[in-house]
Amino acid sequence: NAGVTQTPKFRVLKTGQSMTLLCAQDMNHEYMYWYRQDPGMGLRLIHYSVGEGTTAKGEVPDGYNVSRLKKQNFLLGLESAAPSQTSVYFCATHQGDYEQYFGPGTRLTVT
Amino acid sequence: GQSLEQPSEVTAVEGAIVQINCTYQTSGFYGLSWYQQHDGGAPTFLSYNALDGLEETGRFSSFLSRSDSYGYLLLQELQMKDSASYFCAVNQAGTALIFGKGTTLSVSS
Numbered sequence: 001n002a003g004v005t006q007t008p009k010f011r012v013l014k015t016g017q018s019m020t021l022l023c024a025q026d027m028n029h030e031y032m033y034w035y036r037q038d039p040g041m042g043l044r045l046i047h048y049s050v051g052e053g054t055t056a057k058g059e060v061p062d063g064y065n066v067s068r069l070k071k072q073n074f075l076l077g078l079e080s081a082a083p084s085q086t087s088v089y090f091c092a093t094h095q096g097d098y099e100q101y102f103g104p105g106t107r108l109t110v111t
Numbered sequence: 112g113q114s115l116e117q118p119s120e121v122t123a124v125e126g127a128i129v130q131i132n133c134t135y136q137t138s139g140f141y142g143l144s145w146y147q148q149h150d151g152g153a154p155t156f157l158s159y160n161a162l163d164g165l166e167e168t169g170r171f172s173s174f175l176s177r178s179d180s181y182g183y184l185l186l187q188e189l190q191m192k193d194s195a196s197y198f199c200a201v202n203q204a205g206t207a208l209i210f211g212k213g214t215t216l217s218v219s220s
Contacts, residue, residue: 004153033207040119042198042210043154058207088151098142098161098202102153 002026004103006091012109013081021076021106023091029101031094032074033058034066036087037105043090049074081110113137115211117199122217123189131184131214133199141202143175143182148196148213157184159202186216194218 007022023032030051035043045058049068063085065077078085086109092100115135123129133143142161146154160166160175160182172185186193196215200208 035210037151040212042115042212043200043208044210045207048207059209090153098144098159099156100208102155104153105151 004091004093004101006089006103006106008106009104010107012111013078014111015082017081017110018077018079019081019108020078021089021091021108023074023076023103025072025074025091025093025101027093027095027101028071029093029095030071032068033092033094033100034064034074034076035090035092036060036085037090038087046076046089081108083110086110113201113209115199115201115209117197117211117214119212120215120217122219125189125191125218125220127189128185128187129189129216131186131197131199131216133182133184133211135180135182135199135201135211137201137203137209139203140177141204143173144200144202144208145171145173145184146198146200146210148198150195154198157197161202189218191218191220 004025033048034046047066052071089106091103094100117133144159145157148154158173170187175182196213198213200210
């Protein structure tokens with residue numbers, strides 16, 4: 001089992017470009033989350049999903065959109081990237097218990 | 112507002128015991144979790160407290176006092192591999208996590 005995977009691992013964007021980050025899980029978990037982590041800031045919740053076809057806003061949703069068309073995938077989109085979105089993005093999943101399982105992260109730089 | 116406070120850095124030597132404190136102020140509280148993160152890698156779950164008291168898992172223990180909005184992570188018999196960042200996180204509404212800013216633990220020989 002791969003657990004939680006994220007694609008890509010690294011990406012450099014120019015201001016105004018768009019991109020989609022993919023999170024895939026093979027644990028059949030209902031809940032999926034997107035966090036961003038900035039130096040000294042801990043992890044902050046961007047958007048989350050409680051099941052296929054559902055999404056909800058987290059603490060810092062502005063500038064991002066998400067989709068959960070299939071249970072195993074959770075996509076995070078940046079329509080017009082800004083330097084303030086330079087960060088490390090982590091996906092996580094959760095089912096039943098309190099433990100969240102994190103992917104390896106995507107390191108995004110916006111110039 | 113919602114906030115979790117934990118020390119930014121802690122240093123210790125191998126074999127020692129260290130305690131990382133966390134105080135929280137959040138709307139909605141189901142429990143307090145602790146996560147470990149090495150060198151910016153994936154955070155990994157360490158422990159969870161929903162009720163007051165101490166939970167022990169090997170060398171790591173976690174404590175919660177709901178009345179004081181306070182918890183701590185206790186690491187015993189420290190090893191070099193314990194050098195990492197440790198995050199407390201409040202479980203809200205049974206799903207979402209609100210994280211503290213993290214404590215960087217440096218273990219020296």
